[in-house]
Amino acid sequence: MASGSTSEPLDRIDKQKGQNLGAVQPKLEPFLPRKDHNPRELKSWAKRTGFVSIFSGETTSTSFREHDKKSDIGGLDLEKDLERNGSSSPKIEIDPVLGRARNRGLEIEPGLGSKHGLQKDGAEPILGEKFEERKIDLNGNGDRNGNGHGVAGTSTLGIQQKKEDENVESVVAIEEYQDGEEPGGQWPTMNCGLKDNPVPLIYYGLQHYLSLAGSLILIPLIIVPAMGGTDKDTATVISTMLLVSGITTILHSYFGTRLPLVQGSSFVYLAPALVIVNSQEYRNLTEHKFRHIMRELQGAIIVGSIFQSILGFSGLMSRLLRFINPVVVASTVAAVGLAFFSYGFPQAGSCVEISLPQILLLLIFTLYLRGISVLGHRVFRIYAVPLSIIIIWAYAFFLTAGGAYSYKGCSSNIPSSNILTDACIKHAYTMKHCRTDVSNAWRTAEWVRIPYPLQWGIPIFHLRTSIIMIVVSLVASVDSVGTYHSASLRSGSKPPTPGIVSRGIGLEGFCSVVAGLWGSGTGSTTLTENVHTIDITKVASRKAVQLGAAFLILFSFVGKVGAVLASIPQALAAATLCFMWALIVALGLLTLQYSQPSNFRNITIVGVSLFLGLSIPTYFQQYQPKSSLILPSYFVPFSAASSGPFHTGSRQLDFSMNALLSLNMVVTLLVAFVLDNTVPGSREERGVYIWSTSEDVVADPSSLSDYSLPSKVAPYFRW
Secondary structure: OHHHOOHHHHHHHHHOOOOOHHHOOOOOOOOOOOOOOOOOHHHHHHHHHOOOOOOOOOOOOHHHHHHHHHHHHHOOOHHHHHHHHOOOOOOOOEOOOOOOEOOOHHHOOOOOOOOOOEOOOOOOEOOOHHHHHHHHHHHOOOOOOOOOOOOOOOOHHHHHHHHHHHHHHHHHHHHHOOOOOOOOOOOOOOOEOOOOOOOOHHHHHHHHHHOOHHHHHOHHHHHHHHOOOOHHHHHHHHHHHHHHHHHHHHHHHHHOOOOOOOEEEOOOOHHHHHHHHOOHHHHOOOOOHHHHHHHHHHHHHHHHHHHHHHHHHOOHHHHHHHHOOHHHHHHHHHHHHHOOOOOHHHHHHHHHHHHHHHHHHHHHHHHHOOOOOEOOEOHHHHOHHHHHHHHHHHHHHHHHHOOOOOOOOOOOOOOHHHOOOHHHHHHHHHHHHHOOOOOOHHHHOOOEOOOOOOOOOOOOOOHHHHHHHHHHHHHHHHHHHHHHHHHHHHOOOOOOOHHHHHHHHHHHHHHHHHHHHHOOOOOEEEOOOHHHHHHHHOEOOHHHHHHHHHHHHHHHOEHHHHHHHHOOOHHHHHHHHHHHHHHHHHHHHHHHHHOOOOOHHHHHHHHHHHHHHHHHHHHHHOOOOOOOOOOOHHHHHHOOOOOOOOOOOOHHHHHHHHHHOOOHHHHHHHHHHHHHHHOOOOHHHHOOOOOOOHHHHHHOHHHHHHHOOOOOOHHHHOO
């Protein structure tokens, strides 16, 4: 290496002696690689210069630190250093704290080598360059030492090179995050802000709800058949859900948090509803089974929702926020999606030729084609669910019309219980789940039908089911807290105050009371998928969400709309839900970005919570139901309420405890809540949610104007 760093660099340096090195740009010469390179020279050079690898645990000597202090205090004198060392080879010194090479001005010149970090003459790699670049990004102070002070004698060439590097990095960032995801935890720019009124308001309103289609319409396709309802009942429940979702979304946008969040039937309430439906007390009913179970669910939802309203409007929720942090929210929301792993593909697998293409098409649209724009809109990413359903539904129609599910002597219109031929009994399940003409909802549904309160009868109230829904309302509240925080940041607003969060939770409880009175089968909460919808549509307009909600109310009055949606084959619906539940798991784990996701404390709590949240319910679910009626395999995990191992002598309490401990999300919330609030950890380590305070409002009254209630209503909510 000595031959590559001798007299020629010294001659140029002597000519510049007495001048300010930071104001003179040295002449650049072309890079000529050495042909007589000896691999052993790197080792000898390291010995001669005292180089220590940054991956080594060794510390540097005192002489290095003293030398570094002199150069930092008195400025950089390259000539004296060269004369003192008796060699023209630069000396790289190791910072004893950072464990890497210090940048010594022109001793390591980023501008004199190639862009790959090679010096001009010696072609020696600058090992510390990439690490110094990273230091700038982390500190954000633009200096190479990470101490907030510039280096004396930094050359103009270095500054120019830094600007060129920044330009190159910005171009790469644009290419890398072209699909809307930005680096550094920064949210992408919204096309429409919270208070904006975009010109194609109808388009943006419908777009918002079409991206949430899977969450809004598919729950009745699961719960109504499990309750023994007919195709007409399924169509009626879908219309009721559309109406309730529209009403509650408008209420929340005016009197809740006022964020652009769609309210609807949440998957949080689906699992406990299935537990109640499949319990021994209800699964053997024969007369008016659907109406009886629906009234039971209505009573339980109303009681649990009243508890949630009291929790919010009393202000108690604002006190509980200090115990609800990203680690708790991430674990709980992820458990909501994982709760249906035993239902997803076992149900979709009944018709693999339909379910597999549906799952593959959803993955292609959302992952492989997510960056493709049509007329400036990410069509495949935004409308992945409705587009894939339409395509596969048409494909299933051609299969049905072509006779793929037609069997000699068998009719799909005959109930399976009335089929006597063994050959037809074997094919009855396939025909029911795969054919597109088995539903008679279109023939039986009315053109105009307005859902009304208590349409299924007077709700039935029991302590056992009410306790279940009270606990589930707490899970829904934790889910909504995480959604409020994420949606506020993505909408470009400041985080709400604890009082605003508490107000939103209280109104969600009121909205679930509305859902219970109308009889939608589940409670109404803020959909977790709202965060994903705002991300992909880049629309956070409150007016657009309100207009879309008005369209939902209008569609709910047309009975044939619910009938069309009720005709979706069950295998197709189950395949779509497999993707939706996986998306909820991903959105839940995404909440860890507000904490330190690589921290051992946090990942351990999340891992233990999720594992026990899956394992403990499995223990309760292994007790086989004591019933002569054999349940489908995908419903067995939801049948532990009547036959679980919890026995206290009180049938009401036994039912509630066995049901709650068989729910994955309840166990996960309990474990994560206890661990996160008892295991020591700093606020930064835990990633505690930062909410706005009353001091922020006093300092800047307009900072929280996005959450202000209408002037005529605000005086009634001052308390």
